Amino acid sequence: MQRVEGTRYTWHAAPDGGACFPTATGWTYVSNSEVPIVGGASAIGFDATGKVTSAYRILNGTTLNCAGGATPWGTWLSCEEHDLGLVHETDPTGATSARSRSAMGRFKHEAAACDPVRKVVYLTEDQSDGCFYRFTPFTWGDLSKGTLDVLLGSGTGPVRWARVPNPEVWLTPTRNQVTGAMRFDGGEGCYYTNNICYFTTKGDNRVWAYDAASATLDLAYDDDLVTGGTPPLTGVDNITGTATGDLYVAEDGGNMEINIITSNGIVAPFLRVLGHDKSEITGPAFSPDGSRLYFSSQRGKSGFIGGTDGHTYEVTGPFRR
Template sequence: MSVTRRSLLAAAGVTFGGALGALFTGTAGAAPVTRGYGPLLPDPDRLLDLPAGFSYRVLSRAGAPLRSGEGAVPANCDGMAAFRAPGHGVRLVRNHENRVTAPLRVPAVEGLTYDPRALGGCTLLELDATGRVTAERVALAGTAVNCAGGRTPWNTWLSCEETEDRAGGEAGYAEDHGYVFEVDPADPYRSGAVPLTAMGRFAHEAVAVDPYRGVVYETEDAFVKPFGLFYRFLPARPLGGPGSLRAGGALEALRVPGVPDLSVVAEPGAEFPVEWVPVPDPSAAGTPIRFQDFGPGGITHAQKLEGCYWGDGGVHFVSSYARGGEGAGADHHGQVWLHDPRRGTVRLDVLFGPATDVQLPGDSPDNICLAPDGGLMVCEDGGGAQYVFGVTRGGEVYPVARNADDIGVPGAPAWGEFAGVTFSPDRRTMYVNAYSPGTTFAVTGPWH
């Protein structure tokens, strides 16, 4: 029996009655939320709705000048991570998912640019001990469609290109794209702009590094069949520190025997043994990886594999949605899986949906991170209102933030997705991006 968003949120103490907005503002007689931090309160400035006792600060907004003078803050703020800085400060590395049509490119800076014809990359914000922004500059440029990524145990950021465009193609790039790039937040020039080609060329979404074994897990965001794969990269120099991933390694893809498509699993708690199959051609020189021949038994696909994060001794990864009409084995509105490398298993932890609940919040989970209470924070990337949700270790879902910045037109409101949720090293501040119009928030309050 599948668990729906309605039942998950009802378990979190939300009563489903009255208008949708009332469920998360505590108005119109809606019962108070008993899990999480309480109902969301409308923001008088119409930017970010939060529970009582929480507040936010806008750190950066697309189009404003970068403090470095290198140009404007780029558009399409996406994946992000927070790192310790001297004097109890924080460094934030932030992706910009810019395609060739992006209105605000990541400025091309000498020594940090891979392909001058590509408009994506990363910017770096430095905050002092009070949370005030003291610097903002380019950390990586000339990459394309930098979606999410992941941090390493040696405190660098792995930025992922969600594209497979080749040099000389329709996009007009001078270099091949579809790679992972390492960014050193302490000194971006030290890492430069070097593609980690051994980690594969495909539409990367996110990565997570096993801090004990050094294995790097990667998600592939493909929404057209054949769908994406879940990968692991076995570095030649595991846990070797900055630059060690350039030494190469072996790329493998996940096979769940008897399960060619993860969408058909509909019961949270269902667990399966896994196999890892070598990728025939990680460079995808002639054939995209997901089309390649993995031999008898095939390989396991999933539509829209997105967020990926290490925690609880394993790697959590997200399938944002699946649609039978687009070729998936079944419909769902979001899955969160856990791979346990010690036991060699994958387990479906959370299922959002089904289609009967499409008017309720909680569809299309995307970026994820570990929450202060040991659960997860999940960014929503679906239709209608956009939320950051918490998920308890028991699989219960509760609202944390709602985007109140209406970027629609009169009569047709719209809100940008959330992305890049991450916490400060002391776990006292949550940082998160509103993808459009491109805003980075710092949220403080009584985190558990």
């Protein structure tokens, strides 16, 4: 925990999911804190040259804020990772108070990704028998009310959705309310682009690809299918992408790498963090102009899970085009 350079703000411990948002003078990077009881989220402001201009808190009073996702209307969905966890919609500028969105379900939330074509939000669940969800708000841009569906299927191929009857108040967890709900071994990152929602599962080192246009499920990566040596990508976790179609997948453990999956399916290491062997890479996000990549080592060199450490980095491009 150190002060953000050029400010008087102390950056939070255990940084997790993150995203960038454009501003009138540059951009803002937001980051969750996966610390119990005092988790929440913070933000760093940058000017057009990439210089830090501010740092501040945007969410308080929440716990174990893991990943999340950005909305098309410029808010950050901060997700709590516990059995009754909520999604909290926050303002990256800090000007408006955060609001919990209980209609999106109470479960071990991990990440969220918005699909502006179908006007839904996809959600992952960090359980060994977790599910993949779709939230459809009654009004696009207002997440206070809507319906929560769960994905049904038996593997890759055609899939369908069914409504979760009691997403907010339940005796039976959301993942067990619908017969035939497809199980995923530890849902993690979630990223939508061009009709495809990519999401990762850490228990089996897979990157899934849900084609929303055809309602089919496929695999973009599976370490069990790698032949001829050690798989390049293990411990799959947070995921993001570029406008050119490349995916960037962060590792929880593994070699502490961010791996690239190119648009033609090549998987290769992009960067590695040395000396942080008991940590995980979190929060990868590109600046709006694509010139900078931000990410964190959640537990830093100490590897302390309780959260008193953590480092957030900036990598300057140019990146692959």
